[in-house]
Amino acid sequence: MKAYVIEQAGGPEALQLRDIPAPQAGPDEVQIRVRAFGLNRAEAYLRAGKTGAIDGPRVPGIEAVGEVVADASGTFRVGQRVATAMGGLQFGRTGSYAEEIAVLRSNVIALDGTALSWEELAALPQAYLTVWGALVRTLAVQAGQTLLVRGATSSVGLAAVTYAKVLGLRVIGTTRSPAHAERLVRLGADEVVVDNGDIAPAVRAIAPAGVDAALEVVGAATLRDTIRTLRPFGAVTVIGLLGGPPVLEQFHLMQDLPGATQLSFFGSGLLGTPALPLSSAPLRTIAKGIAAGRIPSLRVETFNFDDVRRAHSLMESNQAQGKLVVVV
Structure with a gap:
């Protein structure tokens, strides 16, 4: 699969688009085909080396929306629209700047019944x-x-x-x-x-x-x-x-x-941990509110997957005034 990999700290140029093996979901995980993800300062901090030394290839990204590829437990069905955030993404596991991710089942939220586009959904989770x-x-x-x-x-x-x-x-x-x-x-x-x-x-x-x-x-x-x-x-x-x-x-x-x-x-x-389970998180309600026009959208610009470096430059310029998202 294609993913952005950071091998050494630096500016947006440190984000290298590579072919790497897709992560395989374990017994407590769900495998997701990433359709879009939002950009966050946490990813820029990782890239710049502000969250610790980069001692090996790292795939950034702490949130995503997409479709379920596999869930051994049957909790989520194949093809189901879902969102995920945190749960070790980019720190303890492959992050979301990738075509596929394997994430903790406790950090997955079903998006059934939502009519928003992938790019609008990607502005929500984190x-x-x-x-x-x-x-x-x-x-x-x-x-x-x-x-x-x-x-x-x-x-x-x-x-x-x-x-x-x-x-x-x-x-x-x-x-x-x-x-x-x-x-x-x-x-x-x-x-x-x-x-x-x-x-x-x-x-x-x-x-x-x-x-x-x-x-x-x-x-x-x-x-x-x-x-x-x-x-x-x-x-x-x-x-x-x-x-x-x-x-x-x-x-x-x-x-x-x-x-x-x-x-x-x-x-x-804390999101998705026993201290803060996501079972009552309001993500679907918010998505429906945005689709109905009751809640304004925070998305200000959408980038293609091959344009992540430019997205990072805009994020760090402090000129975006809203959520930047990338479609995969």
Whole structure:
């Protein structure tokens, strides 16, 4: 099969299209013919050597949609449309930049009854499953609450805005560029704050008592400021690291963490584990909502399989303002 292989760290040119053996599904796995996949920062970090040394050929990719080729358990039928994310993809197993993958059965979600194209479906798994895990399972948000999305113009930030509106939340989104404010409003943000690095006063002007919950997509660089927007007993969950390494220098529990507030980190590596099974994940509901026009699409550009290098260049330029997908 054809797959992109990384043999040494580098820029987009490090992605080499090669013929390699297709992985064979084990007893706890499902083999999938990949039809499309979304691009994620995790793949760029792997390619650049930021997630550890590349000590052997690696196939990147942490999500995909496609058709079942084989499932020894019979849980999924041959030809069934499915989505998958995480479960060791690109780290412990061949990633999704390939024509076929073998993935953990616990990380496969059936897409029966969805009318979306492969390219639209490919924009969903990683972003929406991460947001679901953070908002519903970690922050336990409730309809009517106010949510701050710090870094709302990233693909996962945009998914947070749209899914939060599905859940009935009031959403405040941030962007560093005033030119992107209109897009956030179209996707559902009730208020937009231009991020100058110190947004707490502006957020407090909108929500004087503080926000109920916050999703921190930028990461450690802005976390202290985001925490200052919370009401007592409010909570913030970090889901992104766009602002650099996940390290807080000299974090003072009494001065930096307001009284009775909660700080957590949601890692999407939990998806599909016993701690976070995907049986109740809302992916099919979201797909149907997009098909019906009730939920806006996050996809902004589609690339062919032989154009992945250019897709990576666009992703790293920070100009995409939405989800990039590749059809295989």
